[in-house]
Amino acid sequence: MHLELIEKSVEAYSDPEPKLTGVKPIFIKESDFFGNKSPPKELWITHVEIYKALEHKIKPQFVRGIQRIKQMWRIYLDTEEDRMLLLTEGITLRNKTIPLHSQIPYYQKDEWLTTTIRVKNIPLSADDGQIDRELRQKNIDVISINRERLRVDNLVTHCWTCDRIVLYKKFDKPLSRFLTIANVKGLRDKQKRLRFYQWIKNQKCKITFIQETHFNTSLENALTIESDHSCYYSHGTTSSRGVAILINNKLDYKLIDEHKDLEGRIIMINIEFENIIYSLINIYAPNIESERNSFYKKLKMTFET
Numbered sequence: 001m002h003l004e005l006i007e008k009s010v011e012a013y014s015d016p017e018p019k020l021t022g023v024k025p026i027f028i029k030e031s032d033f034f035g036n037k038s039p040p041k042e043l044w045i046t047h048v049e050i051y052k053a054l055e056h057k058i059k060p061q062f063v064r065g066i067q068r069i070k071q072m073w074r075i076y077l078d079t080e081e082d083r084m085l086l087l088t089e090g091i092t093l094r095n096k097t098i099p100l101h102s103q104i105p106y107y108q109k110d111e112w113l114t115t116t117i118r119v120k121n122i123p124l125s126a127d128d129g130q131i132d133r134e135l136r137q138k139n140i141d142v143i144s145i146n147r148e149r150l151r152v153d154n155l156v157t158h159c160w161t162c163d164r165i166v167l168y169k170k171f172d173k174p175l176s177r178f179l180t181i182a183n184v185k186g187l188r189d190k191q192k193r194l195r196f197y198q199w200i201k202n203q204k205c206k207i208t209f210i211q212e213t214h215f216n217t218s219l220e221n222a223l224t225i226e227s228d229h230s231c232y233y234s235h236g237t238t239s240s241r242g243v244a245i246l247i248n249n250k251l252d253y254k255l256i257d258e259h260k261d262l263e264g265r266i267i268m269i270n271i272e273f274e275n276i277i278y279s280l281i282n283i284y285a286p287n288i289e290s291e292r293n294s295f296y297k298k299l300k301m302t303f304e305t
Helices: 002-013 047-055 080-089 128-137 190-203 217-227 289-304
Strands: 026-029 063-069 072-077 091-093 096-098 114-119 142-152 155-169 179-183 207-211 229-234 243-248 254-260 266-273 276-283
Touching: 026 080, 047 063, 047 072, 047 091, 072 080, 080 142, 080 155, 128 142, 128 155, 128 179, 128 276, 179 190, 190 217, 207 276, 217 229, 217 243, 229 254, 229 266, 243 266, 243 276
Parallel strands: 179 207
Antiparallel strands: 026 072, 063 072, 091 096, 114 155, 142 155, 207 243, 229 243, 254 266, 266 276
């Protein structure tokens, strides 16, 4: 009778055919915690400790599995978003922050195969593809770009901070701050333009994409002279739209050609810099969803042709 009850209990709570999601597992190396020393058995890390550490970062119901293999832990999650969060922030175990790995650590030879960077000062409306294209043109192999969400009381909210977290394969050279994107919401006022120029200078960027310039042809020379930049425009009206690309005059580049629409939403230039051809594209999509969908369809057709 006792065995029969146990059998029913197992049947009620077990999952004979667990269905794991397509999210790739992430890994913990015990050497990241203990170093090269082998700890005594009483100090071994346990499943419960890791589970509780994960619980402080993500909702526990989204942890699908925790598995120990030799000196490595494999963690299965339900969502790619939680996976990226843990890869970016790590976990705290026994008051010590340890990283998580996107690939099996034994194949990494104690070196990171991936690196994360935070891209700041990006408008929420900016297309993540602009960041992706710029990084790829600098021979950086981007794996993913994720929008950071605000954390309150150690919980992730649905509010974005506008920063982008970029995961990319290890890069030998340091990544310089090269490109800035800004929604200026009108630059017709000279005092506002002067404050904007100072902001560009503080960012130490070579190339700046600006949106919602509210410019017309009469103000083109003013921006070029005041900012000490070469400027390329697509104008909207004096109260909406308008995009521009500003290139610092200290940058030794060659302009190949320029393309733009007539609505102040697209400006594209091709330049040569350090013997490499770059396509710089500043796109300002409509805010209304129906107009946005139509805009992207036309945009796709334009670039395919």
